[in-house]
Amino acid sequence: MMEDIARGIQDELSGKAFDGSLKFDCGEDGVIVLADNTASTTDQNTDCTLRLSRANLEKLLxxxxxPMTAVMMGKIKVSGDMGVAMKLGQLLG
Incomplete structure (x- = not known):
């Protein structure tokens, strides 16, 4: 399931430049890492980590x-470089 989401993000990112690295950490459901203009389910250290449920990740995408409402409501927890998280919003928007 996370692989399907990663493929969808990869399609969204196609032709767009994304600086930095970002991880969607969905706990036991797994992770999606955006780095070097690719989306993968291989865990690694990133500039920014967003912790959220898989259901909320799907809603976000x-x-x-x-995204801002979700952070304020505690549905997404951000750690690391907030600037990277802000760039993601522009890409997916």
Missing amino acids: TGQLN
Whole structure:
């Protein structure tokens, strides 16, 4: 399932430049790492980590969950470089 989400993100990123690295950490469901303009499910250290449920990740990626609202409501926990997280919003928007 995480592989499917990673493929969808990869398609979104196609033709766009993403500086830095970012990890979606969905706990036991796994991780998706964006680095070097690729999306993978291989865990590694990143500039920024977003901790959230897989359900909220899917909502975030389909535009059903506003990233800023989700952070304020505690649905997404951000650690590391906030600037990287902000760039992601521009890419997926």
